[in-house]
Amino acid sequence: MTTAATEKRRLILDAAVRVFARQGFHTCRVSDIADEAGVAYGLVYHYFSSKEQILDTLFLERWDVMLAAIAETDGSVLSPEAKLETIAGFIIDSYRHDPELMKVIIVEVTRAANTFGLTHLDKIRHAYAGIAAIVARAQADGAFRSEITPEFAAQAFYGSIEQVLTGWIFESVPVGEHDLERAKTMIVDTICRGLVAHTAGGRESA
């Protein structure tokens, strides 16, 4: 594929993000995507085999980056709290960088588990598993208490973040830089506090 062709493909993907974010996957037409991209209807099918495959592509492109980020963080030498903060930061930065794409991924894939989530369930679970692994290691080290299962901790952590993002996505007031940073702090602060072990003196380590 020539460079020009690759750019056309990208053009269609970017247009799809805007259209999906604005109208939703189920309510938009393929012709809306073509119009938004400024290309002919048929060209969409030259680069993608179906409307669904466009969404799949958008999701996988981003999710794979996130899985890599989680895996890298897991393998680092940071404290468990710092690892979770890195991951929360990554997700929030993804929103900061491209809120429309995050809206599409969350609303149309992650939360729409019936339709596309089922296709990508393994990929999605992989992310929880990565977070759970961090918690499990922290428990083995004694840094986190063991009453909470790592699987639950991962769901609470990810669920909190996704809920905050969902709030932003459908809020009428725009979100400022300050909100993004504050949210990151509060997520990590709240969840980690719920997970850390008591230290000898009865104080939290956080």
Add this chain to the structure above:
Amino acid sequence: MTTAATEKRRLILDAAVRVFARQGFHTCRVSDIADEAGVAYGLVYHYFSSKEQILDTLFLERWDVMLAAIAETDGSVLSPEAKLETIAGFIIDSYRHDPELMKVIIVEVTRAANTFGLTHLDKIRHAYAGIAAIVARAQADGAFRSEITPEFAAQAFYGSIEQVLTGWIFESVPVGEHDLERAKTMIVDTICRGLVAHTAGGRESA
């Protein structure tokens, strides 16, 4: 409307829950609902003005019960932790009692904020606001620390629960009684620990 007619209406609503849970709102046909209920296609339109209105009815029936439960809890004399436990318990019991209905509400309305969530956004926000009010009062009393905004606390609390439910909904292994109770404990335990104020001796009150 006669009693018999009311029962037919109910029959259609219950059938719709099963069909929406099995096939999803967007992928099912109105004829699927009629077939499942064992009534003629046209009868569905005798009781409901559209496919959408069936979903609206199902959502509002249940959500209003939950809003009432939250309001009642908020007005009670329980400790903040006990209040949150009551609400978590209510939601988890709703799942226990009718997992298919909860699946429909979460997957097709709450999380599908694009399509139906927008219609019901105020109703959904009302629930967060109720939880946030409990947290705000606990902060004013000094029971919860004030670094975490009540709005964020509500999102983290509700988001954790919804994520756990979503996990169950799409899990292949069925969920047992034990899982339900343990989840309730872990949610309240984790989130409250993240929210409580330090006591004078440096120990948590939870």
Add this chain to the structure above:
DNA sequence: TGCAACACTGACTGACCAGTCAATCGACCC
């Protein structure tokens, strides 16, 4: 017994839209 009023039926229609395809364009090479 008759006649409203409502419950109920299911064939039909009109709109919609994903995906196809035959035709044109244009870049690059020989």
Add this chain to the structure above:
DNA sequence: GGGTCGATTGACTGGTCAGTCAGTGTTGCA
């Protein structure tokens, strides 16, 4: 200057389905 091949176009088709409606049961009341 002609041939090849991918890029590009957009009219068209085939299937789907929400919602309509004209008609048939059924109930209960005068």
